[in-house]
Amino acid sequence: MGELKRWERAIEQFEQTLIAKVFGREPVEVLDALRRECDDHAVVCSHSRVVVPNVYVVELADDVHAEVDRNAESVGQELTDSLARHGEQKGYEWAGPLTVHITGSAHVPNGRYRVTCAPMPRIRADLLPEDGT
Structure with a gap:
């Protein structure tokens, strides 16, 4: 069990280092904002089931987004992995496949970033049009 915890800490340290390199001064704030957004939108369905949104959008000021x-795809994946671990630790159930998207915006309220979330249900493959769109 101790070996597993050590690996988890090493992975978290790697993620934080990567995100710090990309985001510069605010990686911890962005990660905390994601976790807070998740926690704030948790819906208690029963004593053993808490459902949280599965689609998160991190809007960055245009200059930061540039x-x-x-590296947006790899950073988005790292943020997704970090949020997934947070949800696992809290015992959350995702409303569907978990994703974190990174976008740019000229209208973020604090001039740096904004985090939003929404539940997006699973889409059954047999309901998609034949051309896949």
């Missing part, structure tokens, strides 16, 4: 844009 710096992050070339």
